[in-house]
Amino acid sequence: MAIKTTSFASGGDGGRAVAGEKKGFRLNAFTGLIAGGLGYLFGHWMGNAIAGGYQQVIGSGQNDIAILLGFIFGTIGWFLGLGILNYPLKKMAGIEPPLEGYEFEPGVMKYFRFTLDNKVVGIQYLFGMLFYFFTAGLLALGIRTELLSPTNHIWGPATYLEIVGEHGTMMMMMMTSVVMGPFGNYLVPLMIGSKRVAFPRLEAAAFWFTPAAYIILLSALWQGGFQSGWTGYAPLSIQQGVGQDAYLFSFALLGFSMITSSINMTATIINYRAPGMRWSRLPMIAWGMITVAFTMLLSVPILIDGLYVMGLDRSVQTAMLYAGHGGSSFLWENLFWFFGHPEVYLLALPGFGLTMEILPVFARKPLFGYRTAVTGMVGVAVLSFFVWQHHLFQSGMNPDMRPLFMLTTELISIPTGFIYLVGLGTLWRARMRFDVPMLFMLAVFFNFLFGGITGVYVSDVPVNVTVHGSYFVMAHFHYTIMGQLIFAVMGAIYYYAPLYFGVKLNEKWGKIHFWTMFIAFNSTFLPLFALGLLGMPRRVFEYAARLQHLNQWVTVSSYVLGLSLAFFVVTFVWQLAVTRPKSPLNPWQSRGLEWQVGYPIPPGNFDKIPVILSGPYEYGDPNALPVADLTPAEPSAVGVSSGGEI
Amino acid sequence: MTTSNKSSEFTAAEGRSHVKKIIGIWLVVAIIADYFVWFVYGPHMPPGAMTDQARGQQFDIKVISVMAIPVLLFIWTFGFYSIAKFRGGKDRPDGYYVKGNVKTQTAWYVITATLVLFLAGFGTFELIVPAGAGGGEGPSPIWTPSTPVKLVVQVIAQQWRFTYRWPQFGGMETTSINLPINTEIQFDVTSIDVIHDFWAYQLGVKADANPDVNNVAFAKTLQYGRFTVRCDELCGIWHGAMYNYGKVVSQTQFYNWATQMQRQNASVTKLLPKFALTYTPSYTGAGGGYYPSGDPNGTAA
Structure with a gap:
């Protein structure tokens, strides 16, 4: 299955791709389950090897160390199997990994x-x-x-x-x-x-x-x-x-x-x-x-x-x-x-x-x-x-x-x-x-x-x-x-x-x-x-x-x-x-900014960082400004905090 | 969006009229409800009046109720009135454009703060006056009864039963509990395994039974009758079955019962560990064996 994997610059600019894409198998919850199961078995085996001879284990027949190590390694396996650790591990190894981005995936x-x-x-x-x-x-x-x-x-x-x-x-x-x-x-x-x-x-x-x-x-x-x-x-x-x-x-x-x-x-x-x-x-x-x-x-x-x-x-x-x-x-x-x-x-x-x-x-x-x-x-x-x-x-x-x-x-x-x-x-x-x-x-x-x-x-x-x-x-x-x-x-x-x-x-x-x-x-x-x-x-x-x-x-x-x-x-x-009864855009006539971006919401949420013009609850005020300008010409000219764009 | 709000639609006179109606309705229902709570249901409220402490708790429940119910009714009245009167529709203009009101907000802050501070002061007074209000005060109680304690009962909890030791009757141990009327009683509650809780519902007494801790609670009996004892902290499989019953009886009946039990249990009492405020399970004493905590191996015994 072809999967889009893109990378983006650090900071707040969302999912703009800055590098190419690659195709291939991608890790998911099912590979996570398999790796988690294997991790649990490994941890449990290790716990038995370490503590199997302990007095309290022999006496009670209950090895909590094996169970807890099983859970610890099971969780590590789950994370490895999901690919969550790929990025930090590669970073630690000195490899610059591609950043998986926000490209829309059906x-x-x-x-x-x-x-x-x-x-x-x-x-x-x-x-x-x-x-x-x-x-x-x-x-x-x-x-x-x-x-x-x-x-x-x-x-x-x-x-x-x-x-x-x-x-x-x-x-x-x-x-x-x-x-x-x-x-x-x-x-x-x-x-x-x-x-x-x-x-x-x-x-x-x-x-x-x-x-x-x-x-x-x-x-x-x-x-x-x-x-x-x-x-x-x-x-x-x-x-x-x-x-x-x-x-x-x-x-x-x-x-x-x-x-x-x-x-x-x-x-x-x-x-x-x-x-x-x-x-x-x-x-x-x-x-x-x-x-x-x-x-x-x-x-x-x-x-x-x-x-x-x-x-x-x-x-x-x-x-x-x-x-x-x-x-x-x-x-x-x-x-x-x-x-x-x-x-x-x-x-x-x-x-x-x-x-x-x-x-x-x-x-x-x-x-x-x-x-x-x-x-x-x-x-x-x-x-x-x-x-x-x-x-x-x-x-x-x-x-x-x-x-x-x-x-x-x-x-x-x-x-x-x-x-x-x-x-x-x-x-x-x-x-x-x-x-x-x-x-x-x-x-x-x-x-x-x-x-x-x-x-x-x-x-x-x-x-x-x-x-x-x-x-x-x-x-x-x-x-x-x-x-x-x-x-x-x-x-x-x-x-x-x-x-x-x-x-x-x-x-x-x-x-x-x-x-x-x-x-x-x-x-x-x-x-x-x-x-x-x-x-x-x-x-x-x-x-x-x-x-x-x-x-x-x-x-x-x-x-x-x-x-x-x-x-x-x-x-x-x-x-x-x-x-799937289709909804009109903003069916509740809400002023909330989240409702102004339309549907489907693009992967990076906004084409441009919006400029907020008024509060979200100005119902009943005929003179209220719209909640935001979604297509500002020069966002930086407003001079307010970064708003996610670095 | 619809923003055709005009101030002329929302006159001050109309607003005052709404306020009067809401307050009028609220006052009527609040007075009726409080009357019912205080005079009709109040005397029958849990946990009854078998002890001074239970009576104090009942009084507190009544007082809090007559204060809380008007608050609840005010919000209900306001809410239901608003639902009935302030209805809109997709083709109707927006509501009254108001983002705050200093007088209303200030009044709300002051009233709620006053209510809360009064309740905290009242609760503190009620905690102190009936000697800890029946709750476990730990090994060094600071709210002690004004009259001398006449009877000490040690409650020992274990999975999954309560037993009682009577230091004034030779340290005997019983599986049942009787108490004399009109007597100030001190309960010394402890456990020999996990955390339990001694809850004598009608007595208004509740104290956690912790291993190695003596948790003291007081009660002064005022009425005859049967009371229920239940464990009120989850203590394992048979927690739900850890209950028994006791009785408040006349002082003569109690003395007769206690001396009879003392004679009857004399041979068993000799085998028990020496009376102590707390006990520790013996390292090998499965099946309920325990020793004073100063001697966890039972060497002295």
């Missing part, structure tokens, strides 16, 4: 390759994210099925906890990492007027970490799973079988993905804005992405440190997380939640960014209080680093810090409230259009309100005694994550389908999807608050018989929710692959 094979086009990477992320989400969603249905009865079991306790752990870990870590991908990678360069992202290799590599993590995490099911849940508290996580190694290694891979993705996003937004793209004109999605990127950069390394410690405790018998042998189980709790609580906001911030981006388009009004919105997002990101101990109010750690963490946790309601002010202000005397994306955005505000207000209960130490570790907390975070982020993502898919695929998804089907999902979501998760207040702890396969009816209601509602999402998958794939 067909779907490009989505299975390491590619430098931010739009291809964005679509890889979109489908990857949906795949991970639906896998974890199926696992959730498994959990709910078990809970149909308080005493009769479908799975048995071990399998039940394996499913619980897989569901939680996949939802939290896979969604966390990838949520920046479909929208940040695809949209941010278009929104800020850049031809490319700052570090296209890091951007692409960040995605290709995720399938490896997905496979490794799921492989735990065939290795006895891990019964520590996604929180992985030690010493339970040290006590577990080799399935726990899959947990810690896949989580670490996602950590690397988050870091690489964040470095790229931060550098892109700071350095690659087009002339005229002031901070005060930056679209809300870009604000969502840069705040989440900073949060990731500061919190994820702590998680990786913790996972490293856990790996050492498990494999070479250090005792850093094990009380009684010089370590402390508090260490992991602190390391984990120092990452874990900012992570909750990693999920919320992109959702808020999407919501505030889309709301003005359908309200036909400017975003109310732009600076308030930005302050809210920055405030949430900053405060998220000072609240982690509210997960540990009952842990027995130093109690005199509790008033402080109660205060910081409640303070975070203030910047979150800013976002509600912005939302309500934008609806005030609007001319709302209730297309499917708008319905989802309104639902974001409705759902998150439950999550936000119940957060006040959780943060109050006395009330926390009742609700901590119960279904109340579970309902709370499902409202903040699924009720907010997933609804925002769904709305954004309907909104951006014309831009991504040239397809306008059917409104009637979209509304059926929305209403069934909205009703079923609330019917599933609202009763969980009551279950928690009535004393039902999380992650139990048996519960009080008096709670059976509520649990059955929740389970049936979750099936309807699953059907609603299945309906979306079928209609989405059907329309993309079969009917």
Whole structure:
């Protein structure tokens, strides 16, 4: 198959070819899988050769060193097989490699390759994210099925906890990492007027970490799973079988993905804005992405440190997380939640960014209080680093810090409230259009309100005694994550389908999807608050018989929710692959710069670096300038920052 | 794009009329909701009033609810009113061109900040007054009861059961728990393997059971009745089955039960490791064997 491989000059000029092309076989995901499998076998063999005679391995029959080395070499093989390491390895060898460029390539094979086009990477992320989400969603249905009865079991306790752990870990870590991908990678360069992202290799590599993590995490099911849940508290996580190694290694891979993705996003937004793209004109999605990127950069390394410690405790018998042998189980709790609580906001911030981006388009009004919105997002990101101990109010750690963490946790309601002010202000005397994306955005505000207000209960130490570790907390975070982020993502898919695929998804089907999902979501998760207040702890396969009816209601509602999402998958794939209802250009009459470039978007995004003339939300102002001049005569004459052209 | 917005379409009088309607609707529904929450549902709210701590938590839930529900209702009222009134269409002009309002924004900042700071102060007061509010305070509690502790119960968690040691009754160990009425009780919670959590729901007590840590919580019993004990931290396969029940009984009944158990268990008590605040699993003591943490090999025992 003839593949175009071009090279381009360094800097921000995107994909302009400066060297010739060559033809031949190109590495892809399938060669990556083969190399990854071989790498795993090599690493496992090496681990057995090294540690097969260790006392603890002989005694337990469990060689964590072999498993972890298998994962390490498997991942290296995966990257080699994909061709991700070709460029740096050749550079290190003193060979000047050709740079693979952005030349348009028809067909779907490009989505299975390491590619430098931010739009291809964005679509890889979109489908990857949906795949991970639906896998974890199926696992959730498994959990709910078990809970149909308080005493009769479908799975048995071990399998039940394996499913619980897989569901939680996949939802939290896979969604966390990838949520920046479909929208940040695809949209941010278009929104800020850049031809490319700052570090296209890091951007692409960040995605290709995720399938490896997905496979490794799921492989735990065939290795006895891990019964520590996604929180992985030690010493339970040290006590577990080799399935726990899959947990810690896949989580670490996602950590690397988050870091690489964040470095790229931060550098892109700071350095690659087009002339005229002031901070005060930056679209809300870009604000969502840069705040989440900073949060990731500061919190994820702590998680990786913790996972490293856990790996050492498990494999070479250090005792850093094990009380009684010089370590402390508090260490992991602190390391984990120092990452874990900012992570909750990693999920919320992109959702808020999407919501505030889309709301003005359908309200036909400017975003109310732009600076308030930005302050809210920055405030949430900053405060998220000072609240982690509210997960540990009952842990027995130093109690005199509790008033402080109660205060910081409640303070975070203030910047979150800013976002509600912005939302309500934008609806005030609007001319709302209730297309499917708008319905989802309104639902974001409705759902998150439950999550936000119940957060006040959780943060109050006395009330926390009742609700901590119960279904109340579970309902709370499902409202903040699924009720907010997933609804925002769904709305954004309907909104951006014309831009991504040239397809306008059917409104009637979209509304059926929305209403069934909205009703079923609330019917599933609202009763969980009551279950928690009535004393039902999380992650139990048996519960009080008096709670059976509520649990059955929740389970049936979750099936309807699953059907609603299945309906979306079928209609989405059907329309993309079969009917392809053509969309007019900019069907929502958006002012966003990303909508001004037409469809299909050229590989380098813009023919010329645009000059930004006004903000993206000037709806209702008859005198507003167009958002940008797409064909400026002399971009450099504007005298503003580089905007991606060096 | 449509940009035929004219300021005459959006008069100030019309705006004030909308505001009055929204506030009027909100006030009515908020007052009704708060009345219902405080007077009708409030007395029955979890976790009940079996102890001073549980009663305090119930009070906190009520107070937060009567403050939170008007906030929720305001946003709902505003949102639903807007959806009903501010509708547009593809052939209709754009909405009101306004990018901010200093008075509105300032009012919002002040009101939300005031609410949040009040709740933080209130929560802190409620944390301190009922001696840690029933939560585990670690080995050195700083919020202790104003009345003397009359009974100490050590809760030992292990996969997958709770046992209780009674230092005032010869260090005996029981698998069930009874508590006397009108008594200030100190729970010393620890674990001999992984992290568990001692959650006595109706007592309003929750404390993580950590290996090698003594996590202290207090409760003063006020009502007779049965209470549920559940593990509230994931602790392995049988976490879901790690629960039992206890009772709050009269002081006489409790004393009779405890002395009877002390006599009945005397021969077993002799075999137990010496009472300590924490224990460490023995290196070879599979099946629940454990020793005081100062003597992890059990040499002294």
